[in-house]
Amino acid sequence: MSRSDVLVTADWAQEHLGDPGIVFVEVDEDTSAYDGGHLEGAVKLDWKTDLQDPLRRDFVGREAFEALLSSRGIGNDDTVVLYGGNNNWFAAYAYWYFKLYGHRDVKLVDGGRKKWELDGRPLSKDTVERPATTYRASEPDLSIRAFRDEVVASIGSKNIIDVRSPDEFSGKILAPAHLPQEQAQKGGHVPTAMNIPWSKAANEDGTFKSDEELAKLYAEQGFDEAKPTIAYCRIGERSSHTWFVLRELLGKSDVKNYDGSWVEYGSLVGVPIEK
Amino acid sequence: MCGAPKQGGSLAGVDLSTQTVIQGSVWHDGAPVAGAYVRLLDATGEFTAEVVTSPEGEFRFFAAPGQWTLRSLAPVGRAERAIDAEVGLNETTLAIS
Numbered sequence: 001m002s003r004s005d006v007l008v009t010a011d012w013a014q015e016h017l018g019d020p021g022i023v024f025v026e027v028d029e030d031t032s033a034y035d036g037g038h039l040e041g042a043v044k045l046d047w048k049t050d051l052q053d054p055l056r057r058d059f060v061g062r063e064a065f066e067a068l069l070s071s072r073g074i075g076n077d078d079t080v081v082l083y084g085g086n087n088n089w090f091a092a093y094a095y096w097y098f099k100l101y102g103h104r105d106v107k108l109v110d111g112g113r114k115k116w117e118l119d120g121r122p123l124s125k126d127t128v129e130r131p132a133t134t135y136r137a138s139e140p141d142l143s144i145r146a147f148r149d150e151v152v153a154s155i156g157s158k159n160i161i162d163v164r165s166p167d168e169f170s171g172k173i174l175a176p177a178h179l180p181q182e183q184a185q186k187g188g189h190v191p192t193a194m195n196i197p198w199s200k201a202a203n204e205d206g207t208f209k210s211d212e213e214l215a216k217l218y219a220e221q222g223f224d225e226a227k228p229t230i231a232y233c234r235i236g237e238r239s240s241h242t243w244f245v246l247r248e249l250l251g252k253s254d255v256k257n258y259d260g261s262w263v264e265y266g267s268l269v270g271v272p273i274e275k
Numbered sequence: 276m277c278g279a280p281k282q283g284g285s286l287a288g289v290d291l292s293t294q295t296v297i298q299g300s301v302w303h304d305g306a307p308v309a310g311a312y313v314r315l316l317d318a319t320g321e322f323t324a325e326v327v328t329s330p331e332g333e334f335r336f337f338a339a340p341g342q343w344t345l346r347s348l349a350p351v352g353r354a355e356r357a358i359d360a361e362v363g364l365n366e367t368t369l370a371i372s
Contacts, residue, residue, distance in 0.1 A: 030281075033327075087325065114312060120350055165323045167339065177315050177324035177336045181294060199322035204314075204348060 003211060006095075006107055006248045008081060010116055013109045016081075017041055023074050023130070026113070027051075027084040027094040033113065037123030039083065043072045043130060047090045047237070051097060057264075059140070065101050066135045073130025076104070083109035083116070086237075087199075087206040093240040095248075096257055100145060102138025108244065114206040144243070146230045146256035148264055151190060152271055159229040160193040163242045164262070168234070169195040171275045174266075175234060185266030188275040190232070196221045198238040201245045214245055228254040232261040282326055283333030291363045298335040298364070300328065301347045301354065303371040307332025311349035313369065318342040345369055 008016075016022055017040045024042035026034045034044040045051060050068055053060055060068065074080060080098060084091035091108055098106045109116070116123075146154075154160055167173045171187025189195070200217055201209055208214070223229075229246060231239040236259030247255040258265075265271065289296065297315065301308040313334040314325040318341060326334050328347075336343075340362055346355045347369045354369040 085327070117310065118312075118348065118350055165317065166319065166321050167317050167323060173323075173337075173339050175337075177297075177338045178326045179324075180289060180337045181339070182290070197321060 002251075003249055006244075007110050007208065008107050009110055010119060010121060013039065013081060013083070013116075014121060021077070022079045022081060023072075024081045024083070024109075025072070025074070025094070027082055027090045029086075029090055033085050035125075037125055038128075039116070040122070040124040040126070041128055042083075043074075043128050045072070045094060047093065051094065057260075059097065059100075062101065062137045062139065066137045069135035069137070070133050073133055074135060075133040076136055079105040079107065081107045081109060083112045085113045087114060087202055087241070088112035089198075089237040089241055092244045093237040093259075096144065096240040096243055100140050102141060111205050111207040118205055143254075144247070144256055146232075146258040148258075148260050148268065148271075150256075151230055151232070151258050151260075151265065154228075154230055155190060155272065156192045157227070159224055159227050160190050161223075161229060161231045161239075161242060162189045162193040162195050163198040163231055163233045163239050164189075164195070165197055165199070166195060168262075169193075183263075183266075185263060186273055188266070188273040189262075190265060191272050191274045193232075193274075194221050194223070196223075196242070198233070198241045201242060208245065208249060211249060214250055218246070218250070225252070228256070230256050230258050232258040232265070234262045235259070236261045282329040282335055283331055284329075286364070289337075293362065295338045295340055295360050295362050296335060296364050297338050297343060297345070297358060297360050297367070298333065299345075299367040299369065300332040301334065301349070301369045301371065302332060303349070303351050308347075308349050308351060308371065311347045311371075313345060313347045316344040316346060320344065347371065 029047045082091040174183040233239040243257040301311045311328045352371040354371045
């Protein structure tokens, strides 16, 4: 796996819009961005209504994922090219999610919607209809997903990376600052976690930094190559961005995303917290 | 949720006795700039949040008291402004020259 297998430039994306066998997918929490203009031919996935179980806090199950992708006209052999807003947070989350359910060929558009817009590239408001497929998902690959007990057991032994902003890490604020700050969970972080904000891995236009810059960033922050790694944020989408950097761009082995993240951890009774 | 709520509009339901709201709008050539990317940097210059301005050029952050920097990025150019926020409503304008 190398950068060119998992990441495409905006130029590449623009040249391959409409190619058979390639499906562009926009992933956002608020799909009004898609509705106001999207990459020509791209279908949309709503992070919340499509990818989260409507009742419990969890993913949709394997069969629901199969039904979702079938209805969007995505086949098992298609190359899925993901992009979205928020510096590709939700697109990276979807990337991790597609990998969890075993999709073979998934890529991200470097810079996502932001670079596309800043470059002044064309957006379309046309309704996109793709013929339905019969998608088959694998059993979830839990080697890339961490749960709370594993996080607690990893304190002091694995690389635990808190990718939130320094002010969230310290407990000064409880959510990214575009959201109201009234939250149920306690402020702080998992003891022994390193604070390496996701944003340090990205340029201002939302593109990823070079492999050399990224390798240097984690080495300088004390990342131990010999240890397994767990990344977390508040709800698991910014940590998907870092999971993508560590596992897909830098090729590190045994990297998990803890999607329960601080909303879960900071609400647990009796677990250790540092501020 | 981690995506930004709709920018601008009413502050109804927001408790300004506890929340530190930093809001304003982005302007260029005497007109508001819609679709600009505005990011909030903390006192050390590290990224804290980013939103896209509304059709009226508005942005809004929920922060904490202290020193912050606002930086906007748009096809027409960029602007930056430091702000010392307090609990309650802190309003400012980012002008792209």
